[in-house]
Amino acid sequence: MHADEARVLLGFPPDTRPTLDQVKAAYKRKVWETHPDRFPVHQKPHAECKFKLISEAYTYLQSGNSRLCTFGKLESYLRIMVCKLPFD
Numbered sequence: 001m002h003a004d005e006a007r008v009l010l011g012f013p014p015d016t017r018p019t020l021d022q023v024k025a026a027y028k029r030k031v032w033e034t035h036p037d038r039f040p041v042h043q044k045p046h047a048e049c050k051f052k053l054i055s056e057a058y059t060y061l062q063s064g065n066s067r068l069c070t071f072g073k074l075e076s077y078l079r080i081m082v083c084k085l086p087f088d
Contacts, residue, residue: 006057020062027058 004014010026012018018026032038034054036047
């Protein structure tokens with residue numbers, strides 16, 4: 001995951017530098033919106049995927065963008081695209 005991807009997932013414009021407090025607040029809001037327990041059974045796989053991406057974005061931004069990402073750019077892109085697929 002890259003910094004721009006992480007910021008967009010948490011609701012920030014890609015070229016901003018949010019503070020740690022802003023990142024934490026955005027994370028809490030997004031976790032509440034995407035928590036899998038809030039969705040019907042048929043939408044849970046999609047919600048779980050989004051929830052994991054939000055958590056990864058938070059971890060990345062919370063660490064000051066300095067840690068090495070665990071996934072390559074292509075893998076991260078594919079994971080985001082899979083989350084956008086409808087599961088109906």
